[in-house]
Amino acid sequence: MLNDVNRRDRDFLRAVRREAARSYGEGRPLTVRQAVRRAVASPAPSYYVTTEYAWRRLRECGSSRRLRRSRREAMWEELGRRFEAELSRRPGEDPYAVLDELLRSGGAPGFFISESRGVSLYFKLLTNGRNGNQLKQ
Numbered sequence: 001m002l003n004d005v006n007r008r009d010r011d012f013l014r015a016v017r018r019e020a021a022r023s024y025g026e027g028r029p030l031t032v033r034q035a036v037r038r039a040v041a042s043p044a045p046s047y048y049v050t051t052e053y054a055w056r057r058l059r060e061c062g063s064s065r066r067l068r069r070s071r072r073e074a075m076w077e078e079l080g081r082r083f084e085a086e087l088s089r090r091p092g093e094d095p096y097a098v099l100d101e102l103l104r105s106g107g108a109p110g111f112f113i114s115e116s117r118g119v120s121l122y123f124k125l126l127t128n129g130r131n132g133n134q135l136k137q
Contacts, residue, residue: 004049004050007046007048009121009125011044011045012111012118012121016032016035016039018042019035019042023035036118036122037115037118039118040110040114040115043107043108044110046108047079047103048108051096051099051103054079055096071112079108086102
């Protein structure tokens with residue numbers, strides 16, 4: 001799980017920098033908050049969860065149990081829709097294998113974090129980088 005978080009952090013920092021560079025190149029520099037807002041809404045390379053964890057959570061989401069954080073809940077709902085659609089296209093295949101393939105193929109519609117969390121994460125990552133505390137691979 002820690003590797004997933006570190007990978008998400010690296011990808012998120014790249015996305016913020018990409019958005020800032022893009023706007024700077026267009027002659028309209030962004031504030032940190034604006035760059036983070038765009039990065040949060042941009043596609044993410046992954047959902048940053050293991051297949052085992054996703055399998056358990058998707059099975060729980062069918063129950064009445066609700067997640068406390070709406071962004072995480074939105075992620076699980078989105079992943080659940082994609083998983084169900086993939087299962088319907090591939091009847092008779094092992095559902096766990098379908099989920100594993102879906103997660104390995106990558107691509108999430110966003111980072112599923114709030115703008116305020118994104119801003120604090122951005123500054124935390126910058127501070128860690130300046131102190132020589134590189135993100136663990």
